[in-house]
Amino acid sequence: MTDSKVFVALADKNFLEHYKSVFFSAITVGKWDGDFVLIMPESDKGEFDEKEFTDKGVKFFYGETLPGEPKPHYYKYYMWTDYFKQWDWIFYCDLDVLFFNEIDLDLKNKLKEILYANDCNYTPLCYQFEYRDDEVKKFNKKQLKKHDTMREQWMSTPSFQTCFMLYHKDLITDDTFDNLIKLHNEYYIEYELCIAGLTEEQSILNVGFIDKWKELGNEWANVYQRANELEWEYEELIKPFYDDEDYTEKGIIAQHFYQFFQPWSLHNVRFYNTYRENLKGFENL
Secondary structure, three states, X not given: OOOOXXXXXXXXXXXXXXXXXXXXXXXXXXXXXXXXXXXXXXHHOOOOXXXXXXXXXXXXXXXXXXXXXXXXXXXXXXXXXXXXXHOOEEEEEOOOEEEOOOOOOXXXXXXXXXXXEEEEEEEEHHHHHOOOHHHHOOOOHHHHHHHHHHHHHHOOOEEEEEEEEEEEXXXXXXXXXXXXXXXXXXXXXXOOXXXXXXXXXXXXXXXXXXXXXXEOOOOEEOOOHHHHHOOOOHHHHOOXXXXXXXXXXXXXXXXXXXXHHOOOXXXXXHHHHHHHHHHHHHHOO
């Protein structure tokens, strides 16, 4: 009997158009043959037409407001609740992603006790909480002590990116979600060390699954190399460009286009066009 699997994504009511794009890409290019679940804040329930999505097979999971009322990114924690135990394998994908080859999770070679994700651009775990020097100067003594302790403990500990994640339901234990909330309360609320607009919930998940993850694989391209090539120079990052990379030929299953390069960004000329085509395609499914 084939193991069941689910494709999980996360959005609020303002990002539903982006979900349409990744959903269409996963079905038509990725040939996804499992279920779909979209996690959303409970406050968005009734604020949009669910039928537009459920008619295409999408299930909804609404998460209660989390402590501190953080951004929707943090609702990834809900992937480790009992609801998701109804599938054998849970695959998570961010919205700023396009597929270029058929999805192959290589499940026969995956371990049930491991979270699979990709290295965060060779960034040590402490850098998931690393602030600029001018910001560190504003820390109170309590924050500074915690910050320095993390730097000392985790300078050699690798970290992962959460744009693609895969794990077996066995990784969902009775206390997994509660432990993530405890870490959230510690790092996000008590110490205020989650970096807004950058690592956010990713830093919490890295601590929660420290030493419990392995590489998902290079065919899941979590790092967009153009950003590294431009050395993150803002003036260069925002210039219009045409990406002529042949991702299909390179064997890339999916590419994560983050921050300045998201498919809905006008200056990402080639993939903005793909994004618009995906939205039209979704309506015609």
